[in-house]
Amino acid sequence: AQTVTQSQPEMSVQEAETVTLSCTYDTSESDYYLFWYKQPPSRQMILVIRQEAYKQQNATENRFSVNFQKAAKSFSLKISDSQLGDAAMYFCAIIKAAGNKLTFGGGTRVLVKP
Amino acid sequence: KAGVTQTPRYLIKTRGQQVTLSCSPISGHRSVSWYQQTPGQGLQFLFEYFSETQRNKGNFPGRFSGRQFSNSRSEMNVSTLELGDSALYLCASTSGTGGTGELFFGEGSRLTVL
Numbered sequence: 088a089q090t091v092t093q094s095q096p097e098m099s100v101q102e103a104e105t106v107t108l109s110c111t112y113d114t115s116e117s118d119y120y121l122f123w124y125k126q127p128p129s130r131q132m133i134l135v136i137r138q139e140a141y142k143q144q145n146a147t148e149n150r151f152s153v154n155f156q157k158a159a160k161s162f163s164l165k166i167s168d169s170q171l172g173d174a175a176m177y178f179c180a181i182i183k184a185a186g187n188k189l190t191f192g193g194g195t196r197v198l199v200k201p
Numbered sequence: 202k203a204g205v206t207q208t209p210r211y212l213i214k215t216r217g218q219q220v221t222l223s224c225s226p227i228s229g230h231r232s233v234s235w236y237q238q239t240p241g242q243g244l245q246f247l248f249e250y251f252s253e254t255q256r257n258k259g260n261f262p263g264r265f266s267g268r269q270f271s272n273s274r275s276e277m278n279v280s281t282l283e284l285g286d287s288a289l290y291l292c293a294s295t296s297g298t299g300g301t302g303e304l305f306f307g308e309g310s311r312l313t314v315l
Contacts, residue, residue: 131205131306132291188249188257189236191243
């Protein structure tokens with residue numbers, strides 16, 4: 088079984104500042120993928136960033152980057168230069184390489200102050 | 202390219218009734234999975250269908266069922282509705298060849314059980 092834990096129910100950030108969301112996970116799989124998904128209010132969930140577990144290099148997507156610590160089973164998301172449109176629920180998720188079943192964390196609500 | 206389409210978007214039912222939700226995946230995607238999202242339990246995997254076959258199943262009672270048609274469209278059915286079934290039901294599609302790719306989510310069907 089896989090588990091994902093997000094310890095921060097809510098984070099607040101000033102516009103243009105940086106915020107880091109924490110995520111820890113547990114899995115017995117050796118080959119898996121980690122994701123951060125964004126769910127804006129009343130809108131569909133979209134992928135923010137993906138990390139293959141076998142890659143040591145941390146993934147980046149524009150203002151979004153991750154700090155992947157495989158031994159510690161940690162997968163944090165950093166949002167740089169925060170914008171009002173970044174306000175949303177963020178979910179950390181894991182999937183084993185052989186399947187399409189996502190296991191999600193409880194989510195972190197990000198508030199962006201103008 | 203059209204996204205994942207879920208219908209209906211909102212519905213209200215009473216206890217004991219049954220409900221059918223529909224999901225049309227992105228063209229070419231053969232895998233469709235369903236998730237239940239509630240404030241208390243978060244996002245939980247219901248089941249996944251690939252080429253009309255259920256490939257994975259979550260830990261939900263038998264009242265929750267699904268199917269997939271030859272055109273990859275999927276339906277999920279909940280019979281004998283309970284108050285606790287009130288939730289946002291999300292459908293996601295992917296090509297289905299393995300857990301390496303992004304899952305594309307629909308906007309969800311919000312079910313309220315009275």
